[in-house]
Amino acid sequence: MTYINTINEKYTILVVDDEKAILDVVKAYLEKEGFEVITAVNGEEALNIFNKETLHLIILDLMLPKISGEEVCSKIRNTSSVPIIMLTAKIEEEDRINGIYIGADDYLVKPFSVRELVARTRALLRRTYKDFSPLADIFSFNQGDLTIDIKKMIVKKRDNIINLTTNEFKVLSALIKKPGEVFSREKLVEYAFGMDYEGFDRTMDTYIKNLRQKIEDNPKNPEYIITIYGMGYKFKIPNSMGGGKHENEKNTLK
Structure with a gap:
């Protein structure tokens, strides 16, 4: 990364x-x-x-x-x-x-x-931009396969711009801030949108599904946004960049 x-x-x-x-x-x-x-x-x-x-x-x-x-x-x-x-x-x-x-x-x-x-x-x-001021502006994963520009709010997949909604971008930004950390739905909602967000926790599943459709090569077998069964979601640096597979990792949403 x-x-x-x-x-x-x-x-x-x-x-x-x-x-x-x-x-x-x-x-x-x-x-x-x-x-x-x-x-x-x-x-x-x-x-x-x-x-x-x-x-x-x-x-x-x-x-x-x-x-x-x-x-x-x-x-x-x-x-x-x-x-x-x-x-x-x-x-x-x-x-x-x-x-x-x-x-x-x-x-x-x-x-x-x-x-x-x-x-x-x-x-x-x-x-x-909650919690992003200390971070770098641009994140590049897997030798440029996926690039996220925090300031310009632009996401690219192999140099092709991916059109995300504002809320999808907030969810992705929250996940990449702490790659490898597991977020419950409730924690991810709070981290991405703040305490005053009025949506439902289960809407997070929809955001995750949409993000996978847009940034993953195979949404049914994702390499970036991983479901940890019974716990929540995490952003994983692809295997080509190092790191092993968590024993509880599931590639499909439960």
């Missing part, structure tokens, strides 16, 4: 809105909190910045010129799980649900409190 260390402790946030007054106020508040802030006034500019910069979070208005916020969000989700907070003047429940469906992690309706936006930003960053 190779760790590539390019740690930058300062989070970089992209704020996208076509209203300059909103951009200026949000930028000022976030910079006061110690964040590095980049701004964009339309969807096209936002995607150009996303492709060039290392971003830790995006605050994205839905109603943008050139390329809509919905399309920007969808394009970003094709290659990255970077957390996204959506801003919109739309107040209908269906609009909010659609925003979450296409990949937003949080949602704020205009007009909004900038202090609340900063609080939500801090909370989302804390949940997303």
Whole structure:
């Protein structure tokens, strides 16, 4: 396993809105909190910045010129799980649900409190990057077979980008932080999502199943995410990188 260390402790946030007054106020508040802030006034500019910069979070208005916020969000989700907070003047429940469906992690309706936006930003960053500040940014396993870029939230399988949901990325990140450690469902939920997560423990099985489908050569006989019968899951460095097989290891979910 190779760790590539390019740690930058300062989070970089992209704020996208076509209203300059909103951009200026949000930028000022976030910079006061110690964040590095980049701004964009339309969807096209936002995607150009996303492709060039290392971003830790995006605050994205839905109603943008050139390329809509919905399309920007969808394009970003094709290659990255970077957390996204959506801003919109739309107040209908269906609009909010659609925003979450296409990949937003949080949602704020205009007009909004900038202090609340900063609080939500801090909370989302804390949940997303929990316990990863001391670690390397990029993890490479089995001579580049699987590569995980923590900062950019990009996963590659033999240089091909794997599209993970935000929650799938959080589960994978939690597992790779301590390779070889066995996590119960409850412990993995707490470690990946925090104490305030409202999902069910059994949903972890679905996340694990989806991750295996995406990162394993043979999901029915996984070499990375292993089930320890009666105990839970662990991330295992492949045999080609050393390490023996645990006597209780099972390759299929029970």
